[in-house]
Amino acid sequence: MEILIIGSVRGALYSLIAVGFVLVFSVGGILNLAHGTYYMLGAYLTYIFYSLVFGSGGVNSLILSAMLSVISVGIIACLVYNILLRPHIQSITYVMVMTLAIALFVSEIMSLLFGISGTSVPSLIEGSISIGGVKVINQQLILIPITGLILPALWFFLKKTKTGQGIDAVAQQRTGAILMGVSVEAATFITSGVSASLAALAGALIAPVSNVVPEMWLFPLIKAFAIAILGGIGSLVGSIIASFVVGYAEVLSSFLISEQLTELVALVVIVLVLLFKPSGIMGYKLG
Amino acid sequence: MDLKRGLARVIENQSPFGLLILVAMALLPVISDNIFYIEIVKLAAIYAIFAMSWDILTGYTHEVNFGVAFFIGGAGYFSGILNSFFSFSPYLAVPLAALAAGILGIWIGYLTLRLRGPYFAMATLAFASILFKLSFIFYEFTGGEEGISGLEPFTDDPMRDFYVAWVVMVVVYFILCIYARSKHGIILKAIRADEDATQSAGINTAYYKIEAFAISGLLAGIGGGVFAHSQMHIGPTMLSGYLSVIVVLLAMIGGMGTIVGPLVGAICLSILNESLRMVEEYRIMIYTGLLILLIYLAPDGLINLRSIKNSRILSFVFLGDRKST
Amino acid sequence: MNVLEVDDLTKNFGGLEALARIGFYVQPGEILGIIGPNGAGKTTLFNCITGFLPFDSGYVIFDGHELRGKKPYQIVNLGLTRTWQLVRPFFGMRVKEAIMVPSFCHRARSTHFSKKDREEAIVGILKEMGLGNKLETEVDNLNQGELRVLDISRALVTDPKILLLDEPFSGLSHREVENVSRVIRNLNDQGLTVVIIEHRLRELMKLVRKVVVINFGQKIAEGSPEEIVQEPRVIEAYLGQRRPKIGLG
Numbered sequence: 001m002e003i004l005i006i007g008s009v010r011g012a013l014y015s016l017i018a019v020g021f022v023l024v025f026s027v028g029g030i031l032n033l034a035h036g037t038y039y040m041l042g043a044y045l046t047y048i049f050y051s052l053v054f055g056s057g058g059v060n061s062l063i064l065s066a067m068l069s070v071i072s073v074g075i076i077a078c079l080v081y082n083i084l085l086r087p088h089i090q091s092i093t094y095v096m097v098m099t100l101a102i103a104l105f106v107s108e109i110m111s112l113l114f115g116i117s118g119t120s121v122p123s124l125i126e127g128s129i130s131i132g133g134v135k136v137i138n139q140q141l142i143l144i145p146i147t148g149l150i151l152p153a154l155w156f157f158l159k160k161t162k163t164g165q166g167i168d169a170v171a172q173q174r175t176g177a178i179l180m181g182v183s184v185e186a187a188t189f190i191t192s193g194v195s196a197s198l199a200a201l202a203g204a205l206i207a208p209v210s211n212v213v214p215e216m217w218l219f220p221l222i223k224a225f226a227i228a229i230l231g232g233i234g235s236l237v238g239s240i241i242a243s244f245v246v247g248y249a250e251v252l253s254s255f256l257i258s259e260q261l262t263e264l265v266a267l268v269v270i271v272l273v274l275l276f277k278p279s280g281i282m283g284y285k286l287g
Numbered sequence: 288m289d290l291k292r293g294l295a296r297v298i299e300n301q302s303p304f305g306l307l308i309l310v311a312m313a314l315l316p317v318i319s320d321n322i323f324y325i326e327i328v329k330l331a332a333i334y335a336i337f338a339m340s341w342d343i344l345t346g347y348t349h350e351v352n353f354g355v356a357f358f359i360g361g362a363g364y365f366s367g368i369l370n371s372f373f374s375f376s377p378y379l380a381v382p383l384a385a386l387a388a389g390i391l392g393i394w395i396g397y398l399t400l401r402l403r404g405p406y407f408a409m410a411t412l413a414f415a416s417i418l419f420k421l422s423f424i425f426y427e428f429t430g431g432e433e434g435i436s437g438l439e440p441f442t443d444d445p446m447r448d449f450y451v452a453w454v455v456m457v458v459v460y461f462i463l464c465i466y467a468r469s470k471h472g473i474i475l476k477a478i479r480a481d482e483d484a485t486q487s488a489g490i491n492t493a494y495y496k497i498e499a500f501a502i503s504g505l506l507a508g509i510g511g512g513v514f515a516h517s518q519m520h521i522g523p524t525m526l527s528g529y530l531s532v533i534v535v536l537l538a539m540i541g542g543m544g545t546i547v548g549p550l551v552g553a554i555c556l557s558i559l560n561e562s563l564r565m566v567e568e569y570r571i572m573i574y575t576g577l578l579i580l581l582i583y584l585a586p587d588g589l590i591n592l593r594s595i596k597n598s599r600i601l602s603f604v605f606l607g608d609r610k611s612t
Numbered sequence: 613m614n615v616l617e618v619d620d621l622t623k624n625f626g627g628l629e630a631l632a633r634i635g636f637y638v639q640p641g642e643i644l645g646i647i648g649p650n651g652a653g654k655t656t657l658f659n660c661i662t663g664f665l666p667f668d669s670g671y672v673i674f675d676g677h678e679l680r681g682k683k684p685y686q687i688v689n690l691g692l693t694r695t696w697q698l699v700r701p702f703f704g705m706r707v708k709e710a711i712m713v714p715s716f717c718h719r720a721r722s723t724h725f726s727k728k729d730r731e732e733a734i735v736g737i738l739k740e741m742g743l744g745n746k747l748e749t750e751v752d753n754l755n756q757g758e759l760r761v762l763d764i765s766r767a768l769v770t771d772p773k774i775l776l777l778d779e780p781f782s783g784l785s786h787r788e789v790e791n792v793s794r795v796i797r798n799l800n801d802q803g804l805t806v807v808i809i810e811h812r813l814r815e816l817m818k819l820v821r822k823v824v825v826i827n828f829g830q831k832i833a834e835g836s837p838e839e840i841v842q843e844p845r846v847i848e849a850y851l852g853q854r855r856p857k858i859g860l861g
Contacts, residue, residue: 031405084583092404093351094586097539100353100532101582105575112572218528222416225409264420270413274406275398470716477702477713483664484700489688489717489770 011244020195028188036221042203045069077196336510338549346544354411360526362508381512392504434522542588621670648826691773757788
């Protein structure tokens, strides 16, 4: 039972992170190695907004801080795309190196501002409840309904609204979309913002109950990548399913084998999938 | 075989600027007695080894390797363990460690080089991260977060130690120059330009890519071993993603695919990094920020700038290119 | 004995049948043309034969060797070399470097034992192809015709028994086409077997003696140029696209 709940929480968390990562890759061809950084900023900025702007105050200021943080990260991501990435976007190498360098840079700034030991962010919902005889922390639990709202909203945006359909078109059939007059740059711009906001939301929600440290960008990034290749690039549903698979796999391995090895799960997934599923995803050329 | 011809080609195509830098570094201890400066330049030389060894793979095939730290730290730890647990002399431990790194390079290259582009890059990052995690899990052997201290240095004299690093750097430089101008380098360039067309020319491209990866790993491993013993300490930072990315940035800013570029880039930027120690708290941030700026301005690297390539004089001075027309 | 035998070759892409049980033979010293409307499967056929695309069933036998499952470079080293529809230069290199690449393959190394031999052979080929004075030029600075000739020269360095050319005339001016045609004819006269995919039918028909016509992944006709031109199925295949201008019949 515990496994079921914790696994679902993790799956929900990962799906928020991974979906954005996959989206920005299939729309803009950008392997955004700073994606984990947006997740991290979601956590840190919530703290910053809360402690600097509001001082203290109840749940409402916390929620507001979280929302501000998510929006700011979205804006930052759009700026990063527009200013730093767009000029040299045709070179995959450049994009990878630049986003990774940015990730390190931001990580360094956070380490300067907050030090390397964890920063604590207050919870939106305190306490815990008991489900089926298992004690679950509320803050973790709310991830599930929130994800349950956000992801279908995203789907609706992509499939039903005009802007969203344009973005979807670029992801599925780039050339066709261009011929139809869709601006790939505009699509990538919007997607960068949305994708980063989702990651930031995940960070903001999980911040109270996890380790907020300057290194927290690396492993979510690696996991997002593992989920992307497991679930298939360009398939939203695939990524969501894969997120839960990875989430459960981690929880299971921590129960069955060892706590420390959970972090290795995603890495092993990457290595195994890349090595044993060669055709199809491999040799995938962009554009 | 190709050796004599390769040697001739290397000598006639040497970059004067590169040679100048090598000589200038050798003369430093003659000019200055200051241990502090010597240590800085020694570190720069080691980073140059890292950057050059990275370049022979990524600069020449355009498959981005984000896992250099795997070989650097891996060889560093291996050599450190050989030295502190088994009392191997550094002169033996480092080559052994590098050899192990090279062999691992063959294996990992075989596994990952069938992947292209971002998948290869992420796979290399994943491997390096696995090793990073493992160093914490097996802390009895690796000293966990603190690493292994008390490693034996090469010599007792810091001045001589510097020359050890310098000699290794020069040897690595010339090995890579010869390799790059030989058939191996030409084939790698062809693979970079068009892998299918290279296959159509009857070349087993997988073999050459793996070979480049192995050599890159071996030489990075030598650098890692030299680093470990010259600092007398090896820690998890040498396995970190940060190190990998710094090496990538140094080599890219210098200029990919030239060997000289990474040499110059690594040396100049490392010296700059150390000279920022006066603002130690902000040093890493300023340094990283600067690297980002430089990559933004010159994505192909400084040595590969259009203005240099188009000028007869400059392209000779920096790249050793003699233009015929 | 046939130098190349293609039998029952089938290739599916998902639900689409790109090649449907195609078969034809090539005899040594022959010069064969393969034609067909756009999308007929001609390049897919080449890709399957040369190992760049795995195929689902059938046989490809070259010089007694079964080619299925072999990697492209292995097939080249057996003596079957191809060129590509779009020129594939090695940008960023000089001509003399680019043409050295194929000389590093096993087959070329075993034909010429000493390095000096190899280099003389390469320079000889370039001179014959008309690129003798371009050794030091950067590949980026060659024109389309020269790039095409460089492609063919590189193919020759692998010392092939049979050369597969994919649309060698595409993008060339009339004079360049004549030049390339002449080169191909000379090579064939010297004993090289050649198979050519082409769209420029007038020029092709002057060059080849036998033609295979493909449409929708199937062979619909085979014969001499004169016979093919009058074959109703061939005319029907091209109708609606454009009348083939062949200047015969």
